[in-house]
Amino acid sequence: MTRFIDLTLNGISTGTVYAAVALALVLIWRSTRIVNFAQGGMLMFTTFIASAVINSGASYWVGFVVALLSGLVLGALVERLLIRRVAGAPPLNAVIVTLGLLILLEAVAGMIWGNTPRSFPPAFSIRGYDVGGTRVLFAPNDTFIVLVVIGVAALLGALFRGTALGLRMRASAFAPEVARLLGVRVGRMLTVGWALAALVGSLAGVLVAPSVFVGPNQFDPILVFGFTAAVLGGLDSPYGAAVGGVILGLALSYVSGYEGASLVTLAALVILLAVLMVRPGGLFSTTRERRV
């Protein structure tokens, strides 16, 4: 029973990270109808930058902020330089461009920092809390992870719902022509959307790095989990992404705890296929899927 509780707590902590990756994918899908397969590479790259900053002697928090800022810049650059040119082309082209960016970023990271995974410090202690004399699998660092993801999600929600910028961004995503006619600079809104999404992604990278280590290919599974979580909740729904992330985190934590860590990615594949077969729009979709 204690093992079950431990796995549940661990699942909540990793699930919030998956939720953050899913949120990054959902934000981009909503605005540009592109699944950003480069997200795994982008958050890997920004985490490497943070790691380099921390290794050069700066404090953890400097690295943390640098990661988020570099995510912001990287997201904007990717939208400006690449994505804008494939908008309107067949969807396969955008998929291939983001995949190309994924291996390009992985290769460049390998060139600069080498392919051997390196450790990454956690923000707070990873020694579990003592509850009634037993140590549970939930540490101050996990509290930090959960709180910071909830905080960022709340900020994004407030931005989209409560500010003029958020309104313009939503308008650009849902009705670009009308928004443009009303004077919204749709292109700029898309750039901002990509930058924000990449920021959320880079946050997830820094948060998950202590447990997966930092290496060019270390974040491939995280991308798969984020995508699965996003599909689980419905690619269109930010709330779905959050809930999907936590559900996936729990499910994978049980699989990892009871069946072994090497089956986790295949378990994610099974969950992904099951969701796509049974409810292709995701658990929380509001629109009915198109039927042919």
Next chain:
Amino acid sequence: MSAIAARARVGRARIGELTLARGLLLALVAAAALFVASELLSSFADLELAEGLYFFCVLAGLTVLTGLSGQISLGHGALMAVGAYGAALLIGEQHWALVPALAAATAITAVVGLLLGAAATRLRGPYLAGATLAFAVGLPALADKYSSTFGGENGLVVNPPNPPSGLGSSLPLERWEAWIAGAGAVIVLFTLHNLVRSGYGRAMRAVRDDEIAASLCGLRVARVQTLAFVVSAACAGLAGGLLTVVLQLASPGAFQLSLSLSLLTAIVLGGLGSLVGAAWGAAVLVLLPSWTRDIANSFSLSTKVSSNMPLAIYGLVLVVAMLAWPSGIQGGVRAGGARLRALVRSRRGG
């Protein structure tokens, strides 16, 4: 009147216009060219030829899947792993002969492809890419989970294939491997060449271009797409089996996500749907790593840089090709040829 026209049509249907005969001719020419090439090349180059030939098998399958039926797969590296491990277990543990082992590896992978393909028919674009991505990332971990069967990180080692004694004792092993891989590649070429031009090929193109119109014409969309996936998976399985035979090793490190993405790069570079393009792509996959190694050595770059150079180039190629040159090398050659022909015709006309 119509009888004369019909006779004229029969008369015009020369050997070059009959699909089956043309495919057979193409296969014979390819086999002869490969035989001559393998005789001329050094044993190291023969090994590279063998590698290029198994890459051709998987790329031909993948380019037909993506170009003809419009489905993307990031899982073909993992499907190759299925074929490679199947062949390694059958040859190494069960001591099967080469041909039945390769045939069985192909069949096993086709069954896996059937399962994956049945799921894939319900998925489109990014969803399909994501699902096959999960397959590619997840499958190599199985080697670790069941390490007593699959040998864990070190993989499975098999003995090199023995050339039949009838061919003489002087036949180098690498040349024999190139012949084995060449036989596989020629079979794939013949099969796919016919498939592309058959009713199935037309059905795939129809489904790719407009699913609703295709189903209104009585085509079973799901069945056509699953068939494409199974054929493509079988090619990947054969390629994996050949890889085991040529390299004498099946290990999880060879089938990471980067392999699947390299395969995708190769077919984009060659032009989606083009079998000749698949040959171009295979050449790039084999030659690029050794070229970049040479270049890195001559500029005395570190191994960190040189070992990641091919992947960086693949990434750049994918991005740039999609932005600037979506029809690939073969598309470029074809466009150049068309321009040349137009030029000649206008000269003759004027």
